[in-house]
Amino acid sequence: MQPEDLNNLVSRAARRLAEAGVDTPLLDARLLLQAVTGWSREEMILDPSRPIGDGQTRQFDALIARRVMREPVARILGEREFYGRSFRVTPDTLDPRPDTETLVGAALHLMPPRARLLDLGTGTGAVIITLLAERPDATGLGTDISAAALAVATANAERHAVADRLQLVQGSWFSPVRGRFDTILSNPPYIPSADIAGLSPDVRRFDPLAALDGGADGLEAYRRIAAAAKAHLAPEGHVLVEIGLGQGPDVSAVFVAAGFAAAGERSDLGGRLRCLMFREEKK
Ligand SMILES: C[S@@+](CC[C@H](N)C(=O)[O-])C[C@H]1O[C@@H](n2cnc3c(N)ncnc32)[C@H](O)[C@@H]1O
Incomplete structure (x- = not known):
């Protein structure tokens, strides 16, 4: 039998993904083929009739079968691109979303020199590790209820060479926290419990419940x-939180009931309000 060429393989896979209800079937098929072959996007576009061997076709089909079950591409690859850096993602962590880059952009704007950062519910560490990588004079503390997520954050901090400026501790919200911080951040779980069953399978089946509920x-x-x-x-410090739609x-x-004043807000690239900023209300 003739080996299948790149174009046929991608088109066939994209049809399977579209039938399974995947929103971006062609893109996902291309990304998974890139992962199997190691070819760049440009190489694939310039030479669409490249033959693909049986072994790679089988590997690719196995990845497509996972995507058909709605496992997100970032989870299949174990890597997510966030603010221009790659982060390890596992079943124990939320898959960081591009919308959360809004929180990072807002924090970069407000952080003073030598900022002390606190990230509550750090997950992969994508938020605080990005901020520390962008600001080499900053230091940080990240917390999470999940020890397994903190192990992933530790690996990500080492990968991005910020581990010497980041402390990671397990516990619920502020319970393991001592001291004061210039910028307190959180992208907490914010989906109402009853709405979780109605989320897309990509989210409901694969993001940890503790990261959503x-x-x-x-x-x-x-x-x-x-x-x-x-x-x-x-x-003069600030608290920044990501919020869900309409929240x-x-x-x-x-926050106002707890004695804070609004200090700004930011929308994501889709124009949805995503990040609220607060400072202490002056008496
Ligand atoms: C929406 S995820 C955000 C993860 C990461 N900051 C990001 O933006 O990709 C929420 C995180 O909060 C953590 N979490 C849930 N309940 C918590 C609690 N009581 N105390 C601390 N962290 C908690 C979850 O384990 C999860 O990592």
């Missing part, structure tokens, strides 16, 4: 964070 109204983590943040905020007014109300 924000309690009955989705606001539980914001309440916990707002209640204890003042005791850990340095003078702006409710999350603002939680």
Whole structure:
């Protein structure tokens, strides 16, 4: 039998992915073939009739079968690109989303020189590791309830050469935290518990529940964070949180009730309000 060429293989796989309800079938098929062959995107575009051997075709089909079950490409590859850097992702961590780059952009704008950062619910560490890599004079503390996620964050910190400026500790929100910080950040779980069953299979089946479930109204983590943040905020410091769709007014109300004043907001590239910033309300 003739080996299949690149174009046929990608088209056949993309059809399978489209039938399975994947939003970006062609892109995903190309990314998975790149992972198997090691070819660049440019090489694949310039030479679409390259033959592909049986072994690589079998490997590719196995990856496509995982994507058909709606496992996200980043999870299949174990790597996610975030703010221009690659982060290790495992079943124990949220797959960091491009929307969360909004939180990073906002923090870079507010961080003072030699900033002390605190990232609550750090997951892969994508947020705080990016900030430390962008600002070599900053230091940070990352927390998570999940020890397995912290092991992944440790590996990512080493990969991006910020491990000597980042401490990682396990515990619930502020419970393991001592001291004060210039910039407190969190992308907490914010999906109302009852909405989780209706999420896309890519999210529902593969992101850890602890990374998604924000309690009955989705606001539980914001309440916990707002209640204890003042005791850990340095003078002139800021608290920045990512929010879910339509949560702006409710999350603002939680922080205002805890004695904070609004200090700005940022939308993601799709124009949706994604990040709220607060400072301590002056008496
Ligand atoms: C939405 S994920 C965000 C992960 C990462 N910061 C990011 O943006 O990709 C929320 C994170 O909060 C952690 N988490 C959940 N409950 C927690 C708690 N009570 N205390 C600390 N972290 C918690 C989860 O394990 C998860 O890593």
